[in-house]
Amino acid sequence: MYANLLDEMLSEQCLKDPGIGITLKDGTALYGKIKDFDSYVIILDGNPETVIYRHSILKLSASVPKPAAAREPAPVRAAPPVRETAPVRERTPRRPQQRPANRPDPRHAHESVPQDKTGQFNPMAEAMQKWLKSQKGGA
Amino acid sequence: MEKNELKVEETFLQKALDGKVQVRLSLTNRERLACVVSNLSRYDINIDSDGSVMTLPKKEVSYISCQQPLLEEGFFKEAPAADPAASRSKVQDEYLARFVREKTLTLLRLVNGDELRGVLDGFDGFTIALRTSRGQVLLYKHGLCSISPGYRRRKENENVR
Numbered sequence: 001m002y003a004n005l006l007d008e009m010l011s012e013q014c015l016k017d018p019g020i021g022i023t024l025k026d027g028t029a030l031y032g033k034i035k036d037f038d039s040y041v042i043i044l045d046g047n048p049e050t051v052i053y054r055h056s057i058l059k060l061s062a063s064v065p066k067p068a069a070a071r072e073p074a075p076v077r078a079a080p081p082v083r084e085t086a087p088v089r090e091r092t093p094r095r096p097q098q099r100p101a102n103r104p105d106p107r108h109a110h111e112s113v114p115q116d117k118t119g120q121f122n123p124m125a126e127a128m129q130k131w132l133k134s135q136k137g138g139a
Numbered sequence: 140m141e142k143n144e145l146k147v148e149e150t151f152l153q154k155a156l157d158g159k160v161q162v163r164l165s166l167t168n169r170e171r172l173a174c175v176v177s178n179l180s181r182y183d184i185n186i187d188s189d190g191s192v193m194t195l196p197k198k199e200v201s202y203i204s205c206q207q208p209l210l211e212e213g214f215f216k217e218a219p220a221a222d223p224a225a226s227r228s229k230v231q232d233e234y235l236a237r238f239v240r241e242k243t244l245t246l247l248r249l250v251n252g253d254e255l256r257g258v259l260d261g262f263d264g265f266t267i268a269l270r271t272s273r274g275q276v277l278l279y280k281h282g283l284c285s286i287s288p289g290y291r292r293r294k295e296n297e298n299v300r
Contacts, residue, residue, distance in 0.1 A: 025250045026284045038230040050287040051234050053280065056250050 009060065010037050022052065023059040147210065148266040151277045152179050154209040165201045167282055169251050201249055201282035208275040210268055215239075215261040235262050238288070248284040 022030045022044065030052070035045040042057075044050045155162055155176045164172040164186065177192060178185035184195050226232045238245055238259045247255040247269070255278065257271035267283070269276040 024248070024284045026248055026252045028248060028284070030285075036230045038228045040228040041231040041234070043230060043234065048288045049234075050285050051231065052285045053283050055281060056284040 006054070006057075006060065009062075010034060010042070021059075021061050022057060024052065025056045025058050145215070145261055145263045147261055147263040147268045148277060148279075150214065151203070151209050151266075151268065151275075152176060152184070155203070155205065158209075160205055160207075160209065163204045164195070165204070165251075165253065166195070167199050167201050167251050169253065197279065198281055200279060201251055201253070202255070202276050202278040204271070204274055204276040206274040208270070210260065210275065212260070215268075234286075235259065235267070238286070243288045245286055245288050247278065247286050249282050250284050251282065 019031055019033050022042075024030070030044055030050065032044040032046040032050075034042055035049065036043040037054075040054055042052045042054060044052055154160070156179055159175050161173065161175060164174060166172070172186065172188050174186040174188035176184060177187040182197055184197060184200065186193055186195060237243075239261055242258050244256065244258055247257070247267075249255065255269065255271060255276065257269040257276065260268040260270050260275070262268065265280055267278045267280060269278050
């Protein structure tokens with residue numbers, strides 16, 4: 001029968017476990033294997049060995065993010081679609097792009113350009129407007 | 140229960156009191172006081188700081204430092220060796236004794252975030268005597284977080300006393 005849970009945890013788990021994370025009251029987080037302990041201190045193995053006073057322990061946990069090398073591979077899941085990063089191309093000076101033949105020059109955008117609802121140049125609309133104008137002029 | 144024959148704390152404070160030595164106190168809230176010890180009891184210290192007398196519970200004191208060493212090396216040598224069987228904290232005594240014997244430069248982290256670097260002179264049940272570049276330090280174990288040997292790179296916001 002142990003006097004407290006910490007003693008139990010230390011003697012049963014930590015002495016054989018690969019490592020334990022300890023957060024101290026001054027904010028330092030340590031991770032290592034417990035080499036020895038008594039009722040007032042814990043000796044944390046490592047280089048160098050550290051004597052930790054138990055009155056300064058804030059948190060003691062067995063499940064600590066292990067160093068990346070020691071981490072076990074993640075369980076296999078349905079692979080998410082691999083998104084490859086686009087190869088970085090060398091930047092070339094921007095050339096004036098060639099517009100499609102039926103696309104009006106944006107320099108004349110202030111002139112009323114016949115456009116349909118989608119905003120695209122529409123020769124049919126142009127013809128219709130011309131016809132309307134001629135009708136009005138005639139009337 | 141007698142853990143250790145050395146009476147580091149008692150002797151240090153008594154010498155500070157008798158000699159009216161100017162000491163620096165660091166409290167657990169990181170406050171620092173330059174003062175003279177004016178009276179002692181088991182759990183409290185009376186200090187005289189710039190003419191104002193105040194009483195401090197020892198448990199709120201982190202460490203007491205003094206420019207000139209109050210405890211000479213002879214004090215630690217003359218004292219009889221601690222009886223390991225009487226110790227309640229064998230592992231601690233073993234490691235502290237090793238630091239003292241090997242004169243390791245240790246890094247001591249305190250609960251209030253301070254760090255001290257020095258060589259351990261000796262220890263008793265509740266305190267550790269330490270030799271630093273700023274003189275001798277009587278460090279209460281209740282203010283101590285961890286002890287580890289070796290150097291560490293300096294941080295910007297760190298203040299070593």
